[in-house]
Amino acid sequence: MISVCIPTYNGSKYIKEQLDSILIQLSENDEIIISDDRSTDDTISIIESYHDDRIKIFIHEKINNSYKGPYKNIYYVYRNIENALKHATGDYIFLSDQDDIWLPHKVERMMQAFSDGAIHIQHNNTLIDNNHNVLLDSYFSFVKPANTFSRIVLRCFIQGASMAFTQTVLKWSLPFPQNPISHDHWIAYNAYFRGYDMTLINEPLLLYRRHDNNVSPSGNKSSNPLWFKLSYRFRLVWAIVTIRLRINKN
Numbered sequence: 001m002i003s004v005c006i007p008t009y010n011g012s013k014y015i016k017e018q019l020d021s022i023l024i025q026l027s028e029n030d031e032i033i034i035s036d037d038r039s040t041d042d043t044i045s046i047i048e049s050y051h052d053d054r055i056k057i058f059i060h061e062k063i064n065n066s067y068k069g070p071y072k073n074i075y076y077v078y079r080n081i082e083n084a085l086k087h088a089t090g091d092y093i094f095l096s097d098q099d100d101i102w103l104p105h106k107v108e109r110m111m112q113a114f115s116d117g118a119i120h121i122q123h124n125n126t127l128i129d130n131n132h133n134v135l136l137d138s139y140f141s142f143v144k145p146a147n148t149f150s151r152i153v154l155r156c157f158i159q160g161a162s163m164a165f166t167q168t169v170l171k172w173s174l175p176f177p178q179n180p181i182s183h184d185h186w187i188a189y190n191a192y193f194r195g196y197d198m199t200l201i202n203e204p205l206l207l208y209r210r211h212d213n214n215v216s217p218s219g220n221k222s223s224n225p226l227w228f229k230l231s232y233r234f235r236l237v238w239a240i241v242t243i244r245l246r247i248n249k250n
Helices: 015-023 045-047 070-086 106-113 139-143 148-153 167-173 183-192 225-248
Strands: 004-008 031-036 057-058 092-095 119-129 133-137 163-167 199-209
Touching: 004 045, 004 070, 015 031, 015 045, 031 070, 031 106, 045 057, 045 106, 057 139, 070 119, 092 106, 092 167, 106 163, 106 199, 119 183, 133 139, 133 148, 133 183, 139 199, 148 183, 163 183, 167 183, 167 225, 183 225
Parallel strands: 004 031, 004 092, 031 057, 119 199
Antiparallel strands: 092 163, 119 133, 119 163
């Protein structure tokens, strides 16, 4: 069984195109978990119009926080996706943004990798703009992913919208720690720092939509301030320490 987890907030412009690309690839036994931060647009009504029992909507109370700069939005997404993951019951968890497009055969290709022994997968994607114009054919060609400490921590290439993992990795990852980092980094670390290399699929399986409202990284050079870059690396290291402490405790 597959659980697709989608955090939503005011995503009415793109959510239908995204759901259409996902639902056609799922079986009757799979599920889509929507965690919505009380959208004020038509996001929920669009989702409900499908009348599809595979779609399960959970309203998340968006909690104001005192974080500054990029951390403020990171925290909102971090808690929203955690709420979705808490309701996921599938053997395999797929993360999804609300505004991208899954390419045909994404699920088939990912499930083959799971059958071959993968527990955590990151696949390539193609970056597009709001009008479906291609900005970058291959995200991997830009970030050059590798299962090394420097590429996992110092120049992290991990992208949640292109990620899937097993229920085991999910159990390792919950609950999320109090201090937020990007949820995709936290989940990936819970596999990698337990000795499991990430399975990398070079084939683009997603059209990743790049626009001004994106929180996730893209092929663009980061515009984040230096203080954030330095403090965020510290948080990544602290996340590793937290994982080691959890392992030792268990």
